[in-house]
Amino acid sequence: MPVSNRLPSAQTAHRKLLFDAFLRGFAPNASLDETGSALHKLAQPICVGRGCTIPIDPAKDAFVYIGCGATKLIASASSGREQIVAFHFADDLMSVPAGACHSYGLCALVETEVLTFAADAFLETIAAEPLLINALLGRSLTALHRCRDKAVGLGRKNAQERLASFLVGMADRISSIETERCVLDLPMSRRDIGDSLGLTIETISRQFSELRLAGLIETTGRSRVTLCDPAALAERAGHV
Amino acid sequence: MPVSNRLPSAQTAHRKLLFDAFLRGFAPNASLDETGSALHKLAQPICVGRGCTIPIDPAKDAFVYIGCGATKLIASASSGREQIVAFHFADDLMSVPAGACHSYGLCALVETEVLTFAADAFLETIAAEPLLINALLGRSLTALHRCRDKAVGLGRKNAQERLASFLVGMADRISSIETERCVLDLPMSRRDIGDSLGLTIETISRQFSELRLAGLIETTGRSRVTLCDPAALAERAGHV
DNA sequence: CACATTCATTGATCTGAATCAAGGACTGGC
DNA sequence: GCCAGTCCTTGATTCAGATCAATGAATGTG
Structure with a gap:
């Protein structure tokens, strides 16, 4: 199984492109000076190959932005049974919950570049930026809606x-x-x-x-x- | 099947109690003057008995605050099969999506009092209040988390x-x-x-x-x- | 308090998807 | 372009839960 790689720090230019795509996709109209650079500091850029798990602290909630590629969000029930909870594609922003009842993992379906954020710091940083919170809220509601439709399918x-x-x-x-x-x-x-x-x-x-x-x-x-x-x-x- | 009733306009005092509970439960620390009264205008108070469906325009998203009681959020697949997507209890705030793939309905399990809000107007009204958006975001993420856990159960x-x-x-x-x-x-x-x-x-x-x-x-x-x-x-x- | 109605339990049978098993088709690496 | 390994397809059998059927307990209504 291939391992994940943080982007080498030499690739600063590439990292900047990824981060800019995130800001553009996430809140195109916001003019973010301090908030932007604070988010930039928080962003953990990661590039993984097909089949790799994206390293996320399982003890803490996280937000993940997919620059390019595709991922599956996996929940594990006991005895090795796995349920894929959602698929995500380029320009998606998703929340990865810390495992309470089940443990979650994010896995790349193809070569994928992401930015990961610790949820608490991320929320704190955008707390004063209504445009950003609204964008995040919209994404969350879309995810919720999709998840509910999935529940209908699984149940009935x-x-x-x-x-x-x-x-x-x-x-x-x-x-x-x-x-x-x-x-x-x-x-x-x-x-x-x-x-x-x-x-x-x-x-x-x-x-x-x-x-x-x-x-x-x-x-x-x-x-x-x-x-x-x-x-x-x-x-x-x-x-x- | 019993029918739902809007609260008679005479019960203004009662309506105020319900709305205050909503604000207190939703954003205890916010001092909302204009926003508060704007929300008050949007809020549609409804009181229904056990087994009643809470009237919500199926063509538009809505937010619903439960003052007291308990509800089930039902999604209907074709041919009459129903899937309960979530249960909600006193002081919950939930989103009821307009039906895309499936149609959703909200039904009271016991005598229940709610406030319903049209989603678009609600979001517009709170757009400039980070405390409120954050609260709503938190509720949405909790709901998403619960829904994912439900998906694991239904699937595996x-x-x-x-x-x-x-x-x-x-x-x-x-x-x-x-x-x-x-x-x-x-x-x-x-x-x-x-x-x-x-x-x-x-x-x-x-x-x-x-x-x-x-x-x-x-x-x-x-x-x-x-x-x-x-x-x-x-x-x-x-x-x- | 008795009755009616709805709701819950238990049993017998059936069925759709899981499991077990084997063969065939892609894909990527050399 | 060939080979190895993985992934996909198809068939036979099994099993968990659905369905069909009947009885028994709560609830609340007059």
């Missing part, structure tokens, strides 16, 4: 509805949306999809086959999925 | 672990915490518990019986549950 949907729901949701996030057809390059494995949907890898594979047979999707290689009829797929997903 | 736990997890979680929220024994008065029915844990009413009942047989809980009537050994129960819940 069958395997096929879960996979259809997952594909439609991913299409919204990482594909150019076309009404007719829609091409997705999934950065996660079948196992990841299973761990996200509360299913096994075999069930995921079988449902891919069924959706393919039904003419709703086409697959190319391991990662490319074409949604032939997104509307019909959304219907199978049990969306209202 | 068996029936007994889910019920044990539920009981331990409820004990934290609505009971005086005693290390040895802990008495809970659950305001929700077996069906509600099932709809929250992604299980049927029969499975819930069987698991109650098993936990009772194992000496971990005692039940009195329909609603009272005594946790005889919270630590052992937490272990059965698969908590780390």
